[in-house]
């Protein structure tokens with residue numbers, strides 16, 4: 001609980017960014033404090049290894065999928081610590097080679113996500129990570145890309161969950177978020 005409070009205290013709210021009516025929650029202050037950043041990474045690792053998923057042979061995490069752009073800040077570190085692969089999901093047009101794509105709506109617009117074809121092999125277990133879940137549009141599209149490759153999403157992880165948008169019910173696996181907010 002102490003680490004949740006520590007992480008929460010670092011978040012800053014920016015009203016009317018990037019559009020009027022949106023209160024943007026910024027996670028970058030966490031990264032400016034190495035102790036808080038380490039606390040956050042350790043929190044996710046402990047959750048994955050001991051709490052929900054467990055590193056039994058059956059439920060080993062094969063792949064961490066990170067969402068463009070802020071999922072890239074956490075995903076590769078978590079993947080390295082677990083000995084898992086890291087696979088990026090990027091905004092359309094950014095990845096070379098054959099890609100699969102899925103469009104989505106998010107809190108402030110529409111977008112299309114891509115993943116490199118073959119980046120996940122059928123049967124691999126996957127955990128999806130991003131900084132924040134709002135409407136769940138981004139996470140849902142990422143889950144669709146994992147499923148299109150035959151991967152099995154075990155869980156979705158976020159630093160922040162905007163509870164009032166009730167996004168978790170749209171996803172095909174449980175959601176775990178460190179900071180839950182109704183603001």
Ligand SMILES: O=P(O)(O)OC[C@H]1O[C@H](OP(=O)(O)OP(=O)(O)O)[C@H](O)[C@@H]1O
Pocket residue numbers: 067068069070071105106107108130131132133134135136137138139167
């Ligand atoms: O749950 P949703 O309504 O889909 O919104 C959540 C997404 O929105 C933000 O990214 P954004 O699309 O702003 O892209 P960025 O990371 O490139 O800034 C955030 O980092 C999530 O990826």
Ligand SMILES: Nc1ncnc2[nH]cnc12
Pocket residue numbers: 022023024025026106107108132134135
């Ligand atoms: N309110 C918000 N703050 C930060 N990132 C977001 N992505 C979607 N909604 C957001």
